[in-house]
Amino acid sequence: DGGITQSPKYLFRKEGQNVTLSCEQNLNHDAMYWYRQDPGQGLRLIYYSQIVNDFQKGDIAEGYSVSREKKESFPLTVTSAQKNPTAFYLCASSALTSGAYNEQFFGPGTRLTVL
């Protein structure tokens, strides 16, 4: 059963703590993405990666960090520097095919709440 998994589904964090959100895909996709979703604001891109050991900042990267040590995995760390981390976080992946414009496939999301 191919797809993208995110864990945990719900996460609670105390202020000042770092927390890592997991994202795994078995679609053999080269590109992976992290988005943040807030009510009424749509999706905003945090980081993305096109290849192992390489990643680029998106529109709202401050206070977040990522790694891409394996093709299947793209964990996101929300650091204590992120001033308003309570949000719904979505991971996505897509194939990178020369000349094609491929849709992104999304995981089920992680809802992070800072207490």
Next chain:
Amino acid sequence: AQSVAQPEDQVNVAEGNPLTVKCTYSVSGNPYLFWYVQYPNRGLQFLLKYITGDNLVKGSYGFEAEFNKSQTSFHLKKPSALVSDSALYFCAVRDIYSSASKIIFGSGTRLSIRP
């Protein structure tokens, strides 16, 4: 700058009636456009995309979208709405300045189908 706009925060339709969810875009060059749907507390699901070819694109769950270059629009349509179509719908455009399959999302339109 590239962007998509969804002018309606909410669309209300009676079951069995046709529905339209509006999207307009602003891009340089040829647009590559997508529609996604999000059910509560879930990730986004791909519905359809326009890359080139016929202006009427058919997608999942009976949805279709009409590309109109002169009006820079890509409205989502369905001939007969179902209560189960109630969800949050996002229009998106590919970011042509990115080498990855980055896409830019609209702010979303909440579709409510009443029985």
